[in-house]
Amino acid sequence: MSIVWIIGGLYFWARRERKQTQKPESNINYPPITILVPCYNEENTIANLCTRLTKLKYPDYHVIFIDDASTDSTADIIRKFVYKTNNFHLLRLTQNSGKANALNYALFNFVNTPITVIIDADTIIVENSLYEIVKPFLFQPRLGAVTGNPIVMNKEYFLEKLQAAEFASIISLIKRSQRVISRVLTVSGCFAAYNTKVLKEIGGFSPFTATEDIDITWRIQKHFYEVWFVPQAIAYIQVPSNLKEFFKQRRRWALGGWQLLRIHKDVFTSWKYRRLWLIYLEFMLSCVWGISFVIGSIIWLINFIFHTDFYFFVSPFPQWYGSIISLVCITQFIVAIFVNHQYDKKLWKELFWIPWYPLFFFCFGALSIVATLPKGLFGSMEKAGIWKSPERKKINVSI
Numbered sequence: 001m002s003i004v005w006i007i008g009g010l011y012f013w014a015r016r017e018r019k020q021t022q023k024p025e026s027n028i029n030y031p032p033i034t035i036l037v038p039c040y041n042e043e044n045t046i047a048n049l050c051t052r053l054t055k056l057k058y059p060d061y062h063v064i065f066i067d068d069a070s071t072d073s074t075a076d077i078i079r080k081f082v083y084k085t086n087n088f089h090l091l092r093l094t095q096n097s098g099k100a101n102a103l104n105y106a107l108f109n110f111v112n113t114p115i116t117v118i119i120d121a122d123t124i125i126v127e128n129s130l131y132e133i134v135k136p137f138l139f140q141p142r143l144g145a146v147t148g149n150p151i152v153m154n155k156e157y158f159l160e161k162l163q164a165a166e167f168a169s170i171i172s173l174i175k176r177s178q179r180v181i182s183r184v185l186t187v188s189g190c191f192a193a194y195n196t197k198v199l200k201e202i203g204g205f206s207p208f209t210a211t212e213d214i215d216i217t218w219r220i221q222k223h224f225y226e227v228w229f230v231p232q233a234i235a236y237i238q239v240p241s242n243l244k245e246f247f248k249q250r251r252r253w254a255l256g257g258w259q260l261l262r263i264h265k266d267v268f269t270s271w272k273y274r275r276l277w278l279i280y281l282e283f284m285l286s287c288v289w290g291i292s293f294v295i296g297s298i299i300w301l302i303n304f305i306f307h308t309d310f311y312f313f314v315s316p317f318p319q320w321y322g323s324i325i326s327l328v329c330i331t332q333f334i335v336a337i338f339v340n341h342q343y344d345k346k347l348w349k350e351l352f353w354i355p356w357y358p359l360f361f362f363c364f365g366a367l368s369i370v371a372t373l374p375k376g377l378f379g380s381m382e383k384a385g386i387w388k389s390p391e392r393k394k395i396n397v398s399i
Helices: 002-018 047-052 076-083 098-108 129-138 158-181 196-200 210-220 243-263 265-269 270-304 321-338 349-376
Strands: 033-039 061-068 088-093 114-118 143-152 191-196 226-237
Touching: 002 158, 002 321, 033 047, 033 098, 033 196, 047 076, 061 076, 061 098, 061 158, 061 210, 076 158, 088 098, 098 191, 098 196, 114 129, 114 196, 129 265, 129 349, 143 158, 143 196, 143 210, 143 243, 158 243, 158 321, 191 196, 191 210, 191 226, 210 243, 210 270, 210 321, 243 265, 243 349, 265 270, 270 349
Parallel strands: 033 061, 033 114, 061 088, 143 226
Antiparallel strands: 114 191, 143 191
16 A cells, blocks of 8 residues: 555646645635634634634635633633634534534534635644635535645654654655545545535534544545645644543544444445545455454464464564565655655654654554444444544744
8 A cells, every 4th residue: 555655646746736836826816715613622722823813815714713612711712812803703602512513503504605614723724725725626616625734743752753754654645645546535624625515515514423524525525526635735733742642533533434434334335436435445454454463463462471382473563574664664755755845844854753653553553443443333423523622732833
């Protein structure tokens, strides 16, 4: 799959990205947009986001902050900006209902612009990002959503550096490749733009999944609308800084993955969904791999502790093939540096951490898949969308 992602990513860069600029075109009439910012206990980051949103270079945009019954000072901080900014609005819910329900309430009651942009409360977008993420809608009539390009802004600790490398060499490169081969697995929930008419047509966001961004991507594509990745639409994100928050995030992603397989298994019932088959199968095989890795590691551990003679060739520790995996990862990341360099000039500094990536993330990924399997495949999804914001720290970044 790394080889597929490398080839697909380079092809996308050569055909669709190389000659693109990050400057708004003056001869285009950009439509009005509504930015929805779902919030729940975001007092550490919301002021920074509000400040950045006042500096966007876009002719006509309104921002609706949806406070989902926060118990901290989130709403009070937002009010200070609402009072002095005409295009800022605060919608405060009295009961925590989850990110999807909060977005749907705002979408169906207050959004009447042709484009809706969703931004997470800990995300920072650059001045021209709105131009870039809206532009494709002007030329593609069957476009349902556009996902931005997330770049990690906190790169101080080992775990953060690994995730910075991951977002560039795995997530962004995969999205490029998926756009070339078939369909996109998911938009980046931290920064994405949607055709408002399409969003309302398909019923908005689903509250019955832990990852509403994956589900909405599939439902848009199952209605035969396109989902595009625009690397020029840059969003700076904050990633987990400690193992507890990191594993909690990966468990949620894995749970949403199981729910994806469960909710959208009907893609194989019709030939008209054939372009979704490849990414469904690839995702399903990654789950099978995770289960196999954990089972193999348990068998290896039993052999090691009890000195049994049960033959099993899988070891959780890299052997001769570990060097091959590291080489492939380094190659993939070098390609990622090449295609992402214009958006993140300091990305090359994370090259040192890439050889550690397979050992660290393969283990956490496999454990997350196994840990969430029972709930993901057989558990109730009635309250799957109820959220709890991760621990976030205040970051002052010059962008």
